[in-house]
Amino acid sequence: MKNEMTKIAWAHFTFNLWHGCVKVDPACKNCYAETMSRRWKRDIWGVDKPRLFQKPTYYDSLQKWQADAEKKNVAYRVFTMSMGDLFEIHRDPAINAQMEERRQWYWEQIEQTPNLVHMLLTKRPENIVKLAPDKWKFGAGEYANYPDNVWLGTSIGTNDKVDRLLDLFLPTFAGGYFVSMEPLIEKPNKDLWVTMLQTALPTGSTKVALIAGGESGAGARRCDLQWLYDARDIAWAAGIYFFMKQTGSVLAKEMGLKHNKGEDITEWPIDLRVQNLPEYRLNGEAMQWGDK
Numbered sequence: 281m282k283n284e285m286t287k288i289a290w291a292h293f294t295f296n297l298w299h300g301c302v303k304v305d306p307a308c309k310n311c312y313a314e315t316m317s318r319r320w321k322r323d324i325w326g327v328d329k330p331r332l333f334q335k336p337t338y339y340d341s342l343q344k345w346q347a348d349a350e351k352k353n354v355a356y357r358v359f360t361m362s363m364g365d366l367f368e369i370h371r372d373p374a375i376n377a378q379m380e381e382r383r384q385w386y387w388e389q390i391e392q393t394p395n396l397v398h399m400l401l402t403k404r405p406e407n408i409v410k411l412a413p414d415k416w417k418f419g420a421g422e423y424a425n426y427p428d429n430v431w432l433g434t435s436i437g438t439n440d441k442v443d444r445l446l447d448l449f450l451p452t453f454a455g456g457y458f459v460s461m462e463p464l465i466e467k468p469n470k471d472l473w474v475t476m477l478q479t480a481l482p483t484g485s486t487k488v489a490l491i492a493g494g495e496s497g498a499g500a501r502r503c504d505l506q507w508l509y510d511a512r513d514i515a516w517a518a519g520i521y522f523f524m525k526q527t528g529s530v531l532a533k534e535m536g537l538k539h540n541k542g543e544d545i546t547e548w549p550i551d552l553r554v555q556n557l558p559e560y561r562l563n564g565e566a567m568q569w570g571d572k
């Protein structure tokens with residue numbers, strides 16, 4: 281089990297229905313998943329390229345993690361998907377049909393794995409309402425109940441993409457939400473962010489986190505320490521949780537940190553050592569998170 285766990289601080293596991301994607305904004309420039317795929321000689325990036333679907337045995341992972349979590353009476357956070365985008369719509373109808381088939385299977389799995397919090401991260405939140413299953417929408421049109429163990433998330437690395445928040449929060453009753461400011465590649469406009477968060481947040485929502493981090497990997501762009509403080513201040517001004525993930529590799533080097541991506545919380549300034557996420561309740565009980 282240990283060796284299947286992710287090093288990503290905010291999740292226990294990563295789960296991928298397929299590999300492959302298309303770049304949609306400047307934050308995608310150094311996409312880690314694309315770099316890895318090219319290293320593995322897989323030509324799966326681009327509008328006309330195929331997607332690589334997992335072997336059938338891979339899909340058993342969710343049930344295995346669920347059984348383990350249930351036995352320990354804990355919950356695990358699952359990051360879906362790190363090697364593509366769950367809410368991508370492929371131009372090729374045949375490939376798209378395969379993606380849709382996986383998604384339909386996955387929606388059922390989510391309901392059968394209540395000890396797993398499925399963190400669905402996308403740069404295409406405008407497709408969430410279109411692609412989520414109809415049964416989650418019943419009762420109040422497009423805006424009704426998603427399962428409590430679904431946390432919807434979007435990545436926003438630049439100010440011109442802040443309006444993604446409007447699409448993210450459109451399904452008003454997801455179990456939780458997270459906004460990933462990673463890679464943070466420019467100074468966040470605090471007024472814009474706070475105003476947009478306050479406008480877009482569903483009324484009474486207490487289950488929202490903002491995650492911030494600088495870029496790492498080949499060609500990583502610099503993240504300024506002040507931008508990370510700005511991200512923290514944005515979260516606090518908007519009344520949501522803040523989770524500091526990493527400084528990114530350029531800043532880590534400048535600061536002389538031992539961890540090359542700046543992921544070690546003990547190396548950060550004291551007032552940036554904040555890693556809070558919403559709680560998860562199952563059958564009314566506040567769940568402990570499993571060990572990492």
Ligand code: SF4
Pocket residue numbers: 301302303304305307308311312313314362363364365403
């Ligand atoms: S959306 Fe995500 S997976 Fe797709 S290219 Fe951009 S960073 Fe990579």
